[in-house]
Amino acid sequence: MDPHPRAHVPLLVRIQADPVRGRRERGEAGALRPQRAVPQEHRQPAHRPAARQGARAHRRWKRHRKVVHPAFNMDKLKMMTVTMSDCAGSMMSEWKAKMEKGGDIEIELSSQFEELTADVISHTAFGSSYEQGKKVFLAQRELQFLAYSTVFNVQIPALRYLPTEKNLKIWKLDKEVRSMLMNIIKTRLENKDTMGYGNDLLGLMLEACAPEHGQNPILSMDEIIDECKTFFFAGHDTSSHLLTWTMFLLSTHPEWQEKLREEVLRECGNGAPTGDMLNKLQLVNMFLLETLRLYGPVAVIQRKACSDLEVGGIKVPEGTVLTIPIATIHRDKEVWGEDANEFKPMRFENGVTRAGKHPNALLSFSSGPRSCIGQNFAMIEAKAVIAMILQRFSFSLSPKYVHAPMGMITVRPKFGLPMVLMSLEM
Numbered sequence: 001m002d003p004h005p006r007a008h009v010p011l012l013v014r015i016q017a018d019p020v021r022g023r024r025e026r027g028e029a030g031a032l033r034p035q036r037a038v039p040q041e042h043r044q045p046a047h048r049p050a051a052r053q054g055a056r057a058h059r060r061w062k063r064h065r066k067v068v069h070p071a072f073n074m075d076k077l078k079m080m081t082v083t084m085s086d087c088a089g090s091m092m093s094e095w096k097a098k099m100e101k102g103g104d105i106e107i108e109l110s111s112q113f114e115e116l117t118a119d120v121i122s123h124t125a126f127g128s129s130y131e132q133g134k135k136v137f138l139a140q141r142e143l144q145f146l147a148y149s150t151v152f153n154v155q156i157p158a159l160r161y162l163p164t165e166k167n168l169k170i171w172k173l174d175k176e177v178r179s180m181l182m183n184i185i186k187t188r189l190e191n192k193d194t195m196g197y198g199n200d201l202l203g204l205m206l207e208a209c210a211p212e213h214g215q216n217p218i219l220s221m222d223e224i225i226d227e228c229k230t231f232f233f234a235g236h237d238t239s240s241h242l243l244t245w246t247m248f249l250l251s252t253h254p255e256w257q258e259k260l261r262e263e264v265l266r267e268c269g270n271g272a273p274t275g276d277m278l279n280k281l282q283l284v285n286m287f288l289l290e291t292l293r294l295y296g297p298v299a300v301i302q303r304k305a306c307s308d309l310e311v312g313g314i315k316v317p318e319g320t321v322l323t324i325p326i327a328t329i330h331r332d333k334e335v336w337g338e339d340a341n342e343f344k345p346m347r348f349e350n351g352v353t354r355a356g357k358h359p360n361a362l363l364s365f366s367s368g369p370r371s372c373i374g375q376n377f378a379m380i381e382a383k384a385v386i387a388m389i390l391q392r393f394s395f396s397l398s399p400k401y402v403h404a405p406m407g408m409i410t411v412r413p414k415f416g417l418p419m420v421l422m423s424l425e426m
């Protein structure tokens with residue numbers, strides 16, 4: 001019996017930028033396919049079939065990407081900025097309410113950002129159906145914890161199908177999540193003639209796969225449900241960790257806190273920032289990119305070779321899993337220069353592609369056709385939240401903070417981010 005479902009898979013760790021260069025390496029020729037760091041069978045409930053590999057899976061991915069793509073277009077995202085700043089505004093009002101007038105307050109920010117990004121994704125994905133969306137999110141999160149709880153244990157494949165206490169809980173939760181999502185989707189479809197599909201991620205996705213665009217809906221109900229679950233899975237922890245590490249670096253580099261505040265007040269004033277205003281925040285953008293380089297939320301991605309190929313002069317047999325250690329590449333002196341370990345946002349002054357010795361050196365959102373579809377969403381959200389914090393508060397790291405970045409897949413501070421905030425309002 002295999003001690004682990006992947007124990008027989010050859011593994012190649014590639015410590016070079018440009019993991020997906022070249023036609024044969026890119027995937028359209030079917031050479032390299034994503035191999036999720038958390039395998040599908042751990043992200044999806046145990047009784048669902050594992051991800052299919054090969055040409056069929058690639059066609060399925062293309063269909064999905066086509067439907068999801070319009071929801072992430074820049075104009076739609078700019079409209080979502082209002083929702084993002086509303087959610088951030090409510091969080092900050094709560095901070096203020098707890099704060100003595102003119103005094104300061106200590107807050108553990110990483111859990112605050114987890115709640116905030118959950119709120120943002122529930123609002124932007126489900127808009128008017130937010131209340132139900134949030135319930136889905138909480139159930140989905142519990143599912144994720146259950147799945148993660150054994151991901152690094154020795155795996156016995158058959159165990160996934162046995163009605164153990166844990167499996168029964170997972171199956172029940174999954175049924176609930178699917179039925180809640182199905183209800184939200186059915187209500188939207190029933191009301192589309194009077195109310196339209198809606199301007200949230202779900203509505204835009206339903207519109208893109210509506211029958212009027214072809215004979216049959218491009219995605220089935222089950223596939224739309226999976227897509228909604230993916231938004232939560234892919235867009236929550238990642239965005240929250242980016243905010244956490246940005247605040248950490250702003251507090252350890254107070255001179256940058258001042259510079260960014262100056263830029264924010266100049267471009268956005270004291271009001272809620274709009275999408276156009278956020279676009280003008282060049283220093284904030286560079287700061288976020290440098291945060292993504294040194295403390296990128298995703299430390300590792302994997303690809304599986306679907307045919308024999310050559311990567312950087314190494315022959316890779318079909319079936320090999322390539323591990324791309326993003327965090328290691330991001331601190332590689334050969335890629336970033338002698339100052340690779342230093343925090344220097346100005347290295348991005350001439351754009352992302354010129355910051356390192358390779359145009360694809362920054363791999364936080366991966367690269368190529370399978371790169372993160374939510375990257376603009378994540379950057380807009382981070383800019384809006386950071387700008388609003390800078391408008392309202394100055395902050396410094398609490399003496400209680402212990403520097404211990406941790407995580408196998410996403411990187412977060414092990415003991416949270418306690419921060420002392422002072423209101424800037426008189």
Ligand code: HEM
Nearest residue numbers: 034234235238239242297298301364365366372373374378
């Ligand atoms: C700072 C925030 C984020 C980071 C660092 C990040 C990073 C990544 C990375 C590295 C991948 C590639 C994974 C792989 O190839 O194995 C990815 C894929 C993906 N991300 Fe993100 N992500 C972020 C935010 C988001 C958000 C906010 C959403 C959606 C609302 C999202 C949706 C997705 C989806 C759907 C994919 C799969 C794309 C595909 O296979 O076509 N991500 N992300």
